Amino acid sequence: MTVTDEVLTLHNLTESEYQKILAILKREPTITELGIFSVMWSEHCSYKSSRVHLRRLPTKGPAVLQGPGENAGIIDIGDGLAVAFKIESHNHPSFIEPFQGAATGVGGILRDIFTMGARPIAAMNSLRFGPLDKQQNKRILEGVVGGIAFYGNCFGVPTVGGEIYLADCYSQNPLVNAFALGIFEKDKIFYGRASGLGNPVIYVGAKTGRDGIHGATMASAGFGEDAGAKRPNVQIGDPFMEKLLLEACLETMHKGLIVGIQDMGAAGLTCSSCEMGARAGTGVELDLDYVPQRESGMTAYEIMLSESQERMLLVAEKAKEKEVFEVFHKWGLDAVTVGRVTSDGLLRVRHHGQVVAEIPNGALADEAPLYQRPLLPPKATLSSRLDDHSFLDGCPPALIETFLSESNDWNKLLKLTVASPNLCSRRWAWQQYDHMVQSNTVVGPGSDAAVIRVKGTKKALALTLDGPAYRVARNPREGAKMAVAEACRNIVCSGGRPVAATNCLNFGNPEHPEVMWQFSEVVDGMAEACSFFFTPITGGNVSFYNETFGGDIYPTPVLGMVGLIEDISFVTRSSFKKAGDSIVLIEPVTRRVGKVDLEDERAVQNLVASAIRDRLVESAHDLSEGGLAIAVAECCYSNVERAAIGAEITIPSHLEVRKDLFGEFSSRVLLTTRKVAELRQRAEQMGLTFHNLGKVGGNRLILNYESVKLVDISTDELESAWSGGLPKLLS
């Protein structure tokens, strides 16, 4: 085969990258080798544009057992237990086929968790779509939510929370970021390492088909046969198969049969084999004739690059091969020895008796090109018009005008606001998810953070996803700090202590210097805030090339924060609890919008944490999009424990009524308490501003402002506007 410029372009390889390949191999690559290099050196697998920046993130801490570089990060939660967790994007597949794209995104992240030996106990997802007045965006949203529900519910993992935001930049490029968390004993961690010379390399799980093969295949020269059958296909997920795979993998692990294991995700057999070899410093020899295949006539290229779902590669102890087979056969799964571990450090692939690839594992996994791409602050930035009310971004223009106009009908405005696209109830989505399965869910979707019980202990875990994309678009560094601050605040308001985080960094085209500048700024902001709050990043994922109509999406970092609740009795919800409770607002002395002062943030969080521990707090809610008015409304809505409840409060005045009601100032929390004096004293001691706003009770929400009753509305009426928002947009 001759490697023409056209072939290189189809493989997304540059001329200089090709020269590097020639230098490594000291000869021309075969087409299979070229395919292997192209996927391993792709942005997705090699992080070639992002790695130089990611190094600046804090990744170590006393609780971190495993940082970035493995399938998932792991933290110690005491009692001999550990949790593995990670977030990953499945943006592009979800645009092409929303249902299956999102479903296989969930499947992929679950495999990352159980590959480490952990049993998945919770899932969440962060979703971004274009506005729902476009039919296509509706279809994508419905498909994605359906796909998540299908996979998670069938597999039997509770989907306990997440977020959905709508903005113009996500039309044609939705974001689907799936998070999963699993639990295990901390001395039973498994790694993706191919160690032990002569050990068998075993393929387990579903058969290999032509799913999701690198788009380059289609047009690559020299393939022969019919072109139609070679078209890359959408991967179809099979959650029941994955459940069997989970049980079989955990069983072989507990029986001590295997030494290394890795999920076949992106770049399938290629990525799993060379990465396991590279980590262990060994070679891996594969014979593709033994790989279970779903279709006939597959080439070595296709088998190596297939992204068929629900497959794993594992390395077993030499004498225990048969026992591994027995376990997998018991669960009705294929398990076949397809190769062995060698000492020469090479990935050697045979097909029909011929060596079709022979590449040093290290060259594929660790020597991918690194790019220090140019950085340039963008000339045109997003207008500051919506800074005080970021929730309006993505709303229909008419709604924005009504909101910002001088209307004085505050009842109507509040009703309109709670039903607006980015503030209305997400119940339509999460009611499709089974959020109770496994019976660990203490707080499900809808509160500040989800809380799940750690069985056998009195502990619980608090989980949250946060990605304030509008804020990041306005100021990447500050926005990233705000994402970390908000995630920590959500954990603290739920009664927990933030421990560690995983991040999914969704950006536009890295070849645009403005995008790389955003990326670099976000990493710096995140690094600063994560160091400040002692919440290291234990892993995650970078997704570049998110573009829509030729424009880059907002820089959208999504942070998945995991917190530990030492005693389940500390669990605090955002909803108001009982009539008669006092409603108080705690905030820093200085009001800030679009940026966060980390010291102030820490003071607020410390106060909330200590007040919860000392039982001074009945409910705690972080103020975010839509400000105080929206936060109070959210606390009134009905929940599983009680009907909707009213409140009467006085909004503190700064003589700017719209901002005082709906302004999104940083580092604020709304608490209810029965011990006002004690809480006030503590807040003032810590240099925070304390407002006693009013009381919970009745069935109306009443907002007073400078001795005028601005809002007086029945909570049922308000709640029906809020809960009807999303179904109305979708109808």
Next chain:
Amino acid sequence: MKATVIVTLKPTVLDPQGMTIQRSLGSLGLDDITDVRQGKIFDVRLKNGSREQVERLAKDVLTNPVIEEYRIIWE
């Protein structure tokens, strides 16, 4: 006039349901059957026999063109 629209997954797309059926055949002794793929059938009745409308129904409503294909049998 009647038409039958048959919607199946494209031949190269994984068919978990078909595979489940296939796996169960061994226990029944139906060992000659080596592959099963499943799909859906839609019976359609027409007033004036507009083939074009049935085509549109099949293409735009019944089939997800990314993963499925269809054929129509006319009676």
